[in-house]
Amino acid sequence: MNKRVLIPLTILSLASQIACTPTRVGDQVALNSPASWHHAPTAQTAETADLKTWWQGFGDPLLNELIDKALAANHDLKIATARVREANAMVTVAEAALYPSLDFSLSGGREKRIDRIVGVPSGQGIKLITPTADAVSGGLAARWETDLFGGRHLEAEAAAAQAEGSKEGLHAAQVGLLAQVATNYLELRGVQQRTGILQSNIALQRERLRTLQVFHKAGLANEADIARQQTLLHGTEAALPVLANAGQKLIHRLGVLLGEPPENLEQRLAFAGPLPKQAPAMPNLLPADLLAQRPDLRLAQTEVSAAAASLGSARADLYPKLVLSASGGLGALAVGGFPSLADSVYALGTGLSAPIFNAGRIRAHIAAADARLDQVATNYEKTFLLALEDVENAFVAHRSATDSLGQLTAAETSAEKAYRLVDALYQRGVGDYLAVLDAQRSKLAVSDERTKAETAAGVAMVSIYRAFGGGWMFDSAINKASIW
Template identity: 65%
Template sequence: MKPFRKVLAGALAASLLYGCTPTRVDPPPAPAVPENWAQAPAAPVSDPAALKDWWKKFDDPVLDGLIDRALAANQDLRGAQARVREAAAMVVVAESALYPSIDFFTSGGREKRIDRIIAVPGSQGYQLITPTADMVTGGLSARWELDLFGQRHLEAEAAAAQALGVEETLHAAQVGLLAQVATNYLELRGVQRQTAIFEDNLAVQRERLKALKAFYRAGLANEAGVAGQEALLQSAEAALPALNETAVRLIHRLSILTGQPPQALQARLAASRPLPASAPSIPQLLPSSLLVQRPDLRQAQAEVLAAAASLGAARADLLPKLVLSASGGFGALAVGGFPSLAESVYALGSGLTAPVFNAGRIRSQIAAADARLDQVAANYEKTFLLALEDVENAYLAHRTASERHARLLQAEAAAEQARRSAEALYERGAGDYLSVLDAKSGRLSALDQNVKARTATLVSLVSLYRAFGGGWQDERLSAKTD
C-alpha cells in the first residue's frame, strides 16, 4: 500500500501543476485598433449601455411591441438558444474527464463441469459426479486518468471557449433580428406615407385632366395637351400597385420575423402611421469598443481561444499518461451442496502509457491544430477589418442621408411657398388654375422625396446601431464597470 500511496501523492501534485506545462499555447494578440473613426462626426463618446435598447428612442409603441414579440417568438433565436444549451452540455462532458469515474458492477452465474468418476459402494458400476458452482460478485470500480500535463484541462478550456462562441452567435442573431424588425417597420411607415402622398398627387393629376378637358371644350386647350395629361395620369396610376405590394411584402416580413404566418400582422399594420418623430442619437464609440460589443468579433475571439487550447491539448498527446484504478466489492461462491464461501475483494492498480510509434499520427494532429489556430487568427483579423468597414460605411450613409434630408426640407419649404404664391395669384386673377395645380403637384413631389430621405436617415441610424452590435449587453462587463 505504501508504494501506491506515494505514486498517488506524486500524481496529484503533478496534476495540480498542470498550468505550468509547456503544452499551453498563448493565443495571438488582438488586431491593431485605430484611435478614431474617419467618417464619424466629432462628438463626445457616449455610454455603451445606450446600445442595449436603442430602438426605444424611436418612442413608437408599435415598434416596441413588434420587437418584444420577435425576441420571444423568432425561430432563429429559438434555434440559437438551443445551440447554446447544447454547447453548455458539451462543456460539462469535457470537464467530466478531469474527475474520476465510478461505476457499479455486479455479475453472477452457474457453472457445471465433469469433475470425476467414482465407484459406488454396494454396486457393480460407477457414478458420474457433476458438481455445480454458483458465483455472485458485485461492488464499485473507479478509474482516474491524472491530468499530469494539462491535456484534459485544455480540452475543457477549448469546449468552454467554443460554448462562448456559440453564445455569441445567439447575440449576433439578436442584433441582426432587431435591426431587421426596425428597418422593415420604418420602411413600411415610409412606404405608407409615400402612398398617401402619391394618392394626393393622383387626385391633383385627375383634377388637372378634368380642367384641361373643360378648357378643351371651351377652346382654350388643344387635344394634344389633354392626351398628354391622360398618359401621364395612367402612368402614375400604374405605379400605385407597386407601392401597395411593397407595403404588403414588408408586413409579411415583419410577421415572419415575429414568428407568425405572413398575414398575421396585416390587420394591425395596414393602417398608415407617420414615421417616428423622435430617433436615437448617433452612437459615438471608439473603434476599440467593437472588440467587446460586436458579437461576431467576440465569436471570432472565442474561436481563437478554443483553437489555442486545442493545440495545447494535441501537444500533450506526446507526453505520458498515468491512470489509477481501484475496485472493491463482495464475492460469493457455492459448489454443489457445500456451504457458500463469501469474502470482500478489492484491487488497486496504476498504469503508465507513452507513445512510441504511431506513424506520425500525433504530430500530424498537432500540425493540423496549429494550422487551425492560424486560420481562426486570420479570420479574427478579417472580421475586425470588416467590422471597421461596416461602421465607417454606416457613418457615411447616415451623414449622406442627413445632408440630403436637410436639402430636401429646404426644397419642400420652397415648393410650399410656390404653391401659396400660385394660389394667391389665382385668387387675384393674375394666375391660371393649371399653375395652381402644377404648384400643388410640385409640392407633393418634394414632400415625397423628403419622406424617402427621412426614412433613409432613420434606417441609417438602425444600421449604425447594428454595426456597433447594439441590442444586447454583457451583464458581466456591466457589473465590473459598476
C-alpha cells in the same frame, strides 16, 4: 501496499493536480485599431446613447411592442438559445474527464460445463458428475487518468470557449433581429407615407385631366394636351400597386421576424402610420470599443481561445499518460451440493502509457490544430476590419441621407411657397388654374423625395447601432444579469 510503491503514486497524484500546463498556447491576437473614426459626425450631442435599448430613441410605442414580441418569439433566437444549452452540456462532458470515474457492477449466473467434472462417492464406487455452479459477484471499480500535462484541462477550456462562443452567437442573432425589425418597420412607414402622397398626386392629376377636358370643350386646350395628361396619370397610377406590393412584403417579413404567420400583422400594420419624428442619439464609441461590444468580434475571440486550447491538448498527446485504478467487492460460488465459497476481493493498479510509434498521427493532429489556430486568428483580424468598415459605411450612409433630407426639406418649403403664391394669383383672378395644379404636383413630388430621404436617414441610424453591436444582452434563461 508497499510504501516504495505508494509514495511515488501519491506524489504523482498530487503533481497532477498542481502541475502547470507545459503545452498551453497563447490566444492573444494583436489588432491594429485606429484611434478614431474617419467619417464620424463632427458634432456629438450631449445626450448619452443607450446601446442596450437604442430603438426606444425613435419614440414609437408600436416599434417598441414589435421588438418586444420579436425578442420573445423569434425562431432564430430560440435556435441560438438551444445551441447555448447544448454547448453548456458539452462543457460538463469535457470537465467530467478531469475526475475519477466510479462504476458499480453486479453479476450472477448458473452454468454447467463439460470440463468441470468431479467424482462423488456412491454405492457402486466413485461416480463422475458435472455439477451445476452458481456464482454471484458485485462491487465498485474506480479509474482515474491523471492529467499530468494538462491535456484534459485544455480540452475542458476549449469546450468552455466554444460555449462562450455559442452565447456570442445568440447575442449576434439579437443584434441582427433588432436591426431587421426596426429597418423593416421604418421602411413600411415610409412606403405608407409615400403611398398617401402618391394617392394625392393621382387625385391631383385626375383633376388636371378633368380641367383640360373642360378647357378642350371651351376651345382652350387641344387633344394633345389631354393625351399627355392621360399618359402622365396612367404612369403615376402604375406606381401605386408597386408601393402596395412593397408594403405587403414588409408586413409579411415583420410577421416572420416576430414568429407569427405573415398575415397576422396585416390588420395591425395596414393603417398608414407616420415615420418617427425623432431618432436615437449618435453613439460615441471608439474603434477599440467594438472588441467588447460587437458579438461577432467576441465570437471570433472565443474561436481563437478554443483553437489555442485544442492545440495545447493535441501537444499533450506526445507525453505519457498515467492511469490509477481500484476495485473491490464480494463474490460467492456454490457448486453442486458442496459448501458455498464467499470472500471479498479487491485490486489496485497503475498503468503508464507513452506513444512510441503511431505513423505520424499525433504530429499530424498537432499540425492540423496549429493550422486551425492560424485560420481563426486570421479570421479574427478580418472580422475586426469588416467591423470597422461596417461602422464607417453606416456613418457615410447616415451623412448622405441627412444631407439629402436637409436639401429636400428646404426644397419642400420652397415648393410650398411657390404653390401659395400661384394660388394667391389665381384667387385674385390673374393666374391660371392649371398653374395651381402644376405647383401642387411639384410640391408632392418633392415631398415624396423628402419622405424617401427621411426613411433612409432612420434606416442609416439603425445601421449605425447594428454596426456598433447595440441591443444584445444575456437571455434570462442563461443568465439573469444583463451584460454589455
